[in-house]
Amino acid sequence: MLHSPLPRAVAGLVGLLALAALSGACSPPPPPEAPRPIRLPMGYIPNVQYAPFYVALDKGYFLEEGIDLEFDYAFETDGVALVGAGELPFSLASGEQVLLARAQGLPVTYVYAWWQDYPVAVAAPVESGITTPADLVGKRIGIPVLGGASFIGYQALMRAAGVSPEAADLEVIGFNQVEALLAGQTDAVVVYANNEPIQLEHLGMPVNVVRVADYVTLSSNGLISNEMTLDSDPELVRGMLRALARGVEDVVDDPEAAYEICKRYIEGLEDADQAVQRQVLDASIEFWRSERAGWSDPQAWENMHDVLLQTGLLKAPVALEEAYSNDFLP
Numbered sequence: 332m333l334h335s336p337l338p339r340a341v342a343g344l345v346g347l348l349a350l351a352a353l354s355g356a357c358s359p360p361p362p363p364e365a366p367r368p369i370r371l372p373m374g375y376i377p378n379v380q381y382a383p384f385y386v387a388l389d390k391g392y393f394l395e396e397g398i399d400l401e402f403d404y405a406f407e408t409d410g411v412a413l414v415g416a417g418e419l420p421f422s423l424a425s426g427e428q429v430l431l432a433r434a435q436g437l438p439v440t441y442v443y444a445w446w447q448d449y450p451v452a453v454a455a456p457v458e459s460g461i462t463t464p465a466d467l468v469g470k471r472i473g474i475p476v477l478g479g480a481s482f483i484g485y486q487a488l489m490r491a492a493g494v495s496p497e498a499a500d501l502e503v504i505g506f507n508q509v510e511a512l513l514a515g516q517t518d519a520v521v522v523y524a525n526n527e528p529i530q531l532e533h534l535g536m537p538v539n540v541v542r543v544a545d546y547v548t549l550s551s552n553g554l555i556s557n558e559m560t561l562d563s564d565p566e567l568v569r570g571m572l573r574a575l576a577r578g579v580e581d582v583v584d585d586p587e588a589a590y591e592i593c594k595r596y597i598e599g600l601e602d603a604d605q606a607v608q609r610q611v612l613d614a615s616i617e618f619w620r621s622e623r624a625g626w627s628d629p630q631a632w633e634n635m636h637d638v639l640l641q642t643g644l645l646k647a648p649v650a651l652e653e654a655y656s657n658d659f660l661p
Contacts, residue, residue: 426550451484
């Protein structure tokens with residue numbers, strides 16, 4: 332049985348659709364959107380401890396997410412304040428800075444736990460016999476400043492061990508822990524476990540390292556954003572975190588290749604003591620390892636909150652559920 336021909340109107344419509352499809356197939360694709368420039372306050376000078384960012388930038392992971400990343404190493408830049416004011420979408424910061432900022436009304440939110448353990452520690456010469464917080468009672472301890480991560484870490488360490496922080500004599504020495512300990516200026520120094528102890532070892536002073544992370548879990552260094560960005564541009568946040576997570580994974584999987592990439596971003600690294608710098612990177616990687624990339628431990632935030640209240644740095648509790656989020660992780 333023959334089918335009846337299509338009505339003229341239907342046939343005309345089919346023809347138009349065919350022409351439109353052909354025209355669309357021949358027209359060039361729309362140009363890709365230009366990557367979005369993002370300035371990221373780092374909080375410190377170029378260093379191998381930023382290896383995940385260097386690797387992710389070098390391998391194009393940020394560009395794949397539509398992000399043209401620029402590192403800002405300016406010391407005077409208060410990244411937390413700029414993010415809190417909505418002037419920048421991201422910054423690097425530690426957990427205590429987030430809570431202190433929120434107490435001042437800045438709507439910052441921690442979105443990626445880059446460091447899984449708090450890196451602050453107390454280092455003392457091996458011959459001192461100092462191996463626990465209790466051994467610090469009555470000792471002179473050099474500390475960079477009476478604030479920031481070093482001070483918070485020292486307070487948390489002593490309190491977690493049931494020792495009064497005032498039982499030792501804290502001396503402000505600036506960021507000269509290595510020199511102060513070598514000169515015998517202090518009995519011990521507050522350090523970052525992945526940095527100064529390695530330098531001291533290479534300078535001929537083996538040290539015992541009393542790590543905060545062995546006594547208490549605290550929210551550590553990571554990436555922060557603000558409530559405005561989380562609400563208005565969640566895909567930007569997810570893209571930033573995906574790129575960073577890939578960078579961390581690559582560094583953990585291949586430290587040697589990561590170190591070579593670092594040389595392209597850190598002036599003078601080629602001329603530095605390679606053994607020391609490579610060991611700093613290896614020690615840092617141990618703080619980044621995680622089975623749940625970027626995940627924030629609620630208990631770590633509760634512990635940090637308690638320490639800040641106990642030291643008086645926080646005058647009143649803040650809402651922890653607004654201070655950090657795991658909702659944007661890859």
